[in-house]
Amino acid sequence: MNGVRVEHEPTGARRRLGAELRRLRGNAGLRLDEVGKELSCSTSKISRLENGKGIPKPRDIEDLIRIYHVTADLEQSMLRRLVHESRSQGWWETYTDGLSAERFVLDSPGRYAALETDAVGIASFDLAVLHGLAQTPDYARAILGALLPRHEAWELDRLVDLRRHRQRALTVATGPLRLLDVIDEGALRRVVGSPAVMAAQMDRLLELSAMPNVDLQVLPFDAGMHRAHSGQFAILEIPDERGSDVVYTESHAGDTYLTDASDVLLYRGILDDVRARAQGPETTRDTLLRYRDLHLSAEGAAR
Numbered sequence: 001m002n003g004v005r006v007e008h009e010p011t012g013a014r015r016r017l018g019a020e021l022r023r024l025r026g027n028a029g030l031r032l033d034e035v036g037k038e039l040s041c042s043t044s045k046i047s048r049l050e051n052g053k054g055i056p057k058p059r060d061i062e063d064l065i066r067i068y069h070v071t072a073d074l075e076q077s078m079l080r081r082l083v084h085e086s087r088s089q090g091w092w093e094t095y096t097d098g099l100s101a102e103r104f105v106l107d108s109p110g111r112y113a114a115l116e117t118d119a120v121g122i123a124s125f126d127l128a129v130l131h132g133l134a135q136t137p138d139y140a141r142a143i144l145g146a147l148l149p150r151h152e153a154w155e156l157d158r159l160v161d162l163r164r165h166r167q168r169a170l171t172v173a174t175g176p177l178r179l180l181d182v183i184d185e186g187a188l189r190r191v192v193g194s195p196a197v198m199a200a201q202m203d204r205l206l207e208l209s210a211m212p213n214v215d216l217q218v219l220p221f222d223a224g225m226h227r228a229h230s231g232q233f234a235i236l237e238i239p240d241e242r243g244s245d246v247v248y249t250e251s252h253a254g255d256t257y258l259t260d261a262s263d264v265l266l267y268r269g270i271l272d273d274v275r276a277r278a279q280g281p282e283t284t285r286d287t288l289l290r291y292r293d294l295h296l297s298a299e300g301a302a303r
Helices: 010-028 032-039 043-050 058-067 073-086 111-118 137-147 153-170 185-189 195-209 261-277 281-302
Strands: 121-126 178-184 214-219 233-237 246-251 254-258
Touching: 010 043, 010 058, 010 073, 010 111, 032 043, 032 058, 058 073, 111 153, 111 233, 111 246, 111 254, 121 261, 137 153, 137 195, 178 185, 178 261, 185 214, 185 281, 195 214, 195 281, 214 261, 214 281, 233 261, 246 261, 254 261
Parallel strands: 121 178, 178 214
Antiparallel strands: 121 233, 233 246, 246 254
16 A cells, blocks of 8 residues: 555646747737637637647647747747647546446546646545545445445446545655545434445544644534535645646536635635634544444344
């Protein structure tokens, strides 16, 4: 499990390249339609490149270097390097290739994993389901089976393996991912899979709570209703050289990724507020122990 986190992934490189292309177009004083006319392509193609959603072709970037009058050798080399990194395959594609798409969970199965790879920290609020980085394989399989009823067993196994691979980022030797996770008490009480699965999941959360790069808090029932209860979300902290921070939310209409600074600030305020109402580290551990014993008792009674 130990190692060094991968620093150059295609999605991060595409976002950085897109930011550079937007900057260069702005410096050149050109509109999207003017650039599209120069390249004999649609404005949507230029827009996708600038938003980090398109896979850049080296020929297009060479043309943009000419159109934007990029003369500095260092800047040209940087753009060409980003193009090369943008066209590589992400590690997650081994797990997501061939999977059938489905709204809500698999709206874009590789995009969240790609962003998480670029992140140095994640802050989340778990309302009904625990964050993927905290899930045991059995819990993850039960969740995915419930949310993706039309998927075959091999597809669910692939997605469970994807989550296990994502979790390696928490334990690498150099620069482990930071996780700040506020968990609504309902997610601890709700039985996913079986009481035995939940007891093992509580043990996993207890292990995580002892890690220096992980901060878990439980929002107890007696904290009452909070605006965070409008939906589960995660804030991904992306270094400046790889892009900007992203808020990720889920709904039945699909995944949503918010990058506007005002949206990120809004969700940070919601998380700060809910953290202030949540239990501290020691009380959180006591709560996890209590629910582990509760689920173990339920498992014993069912035998």
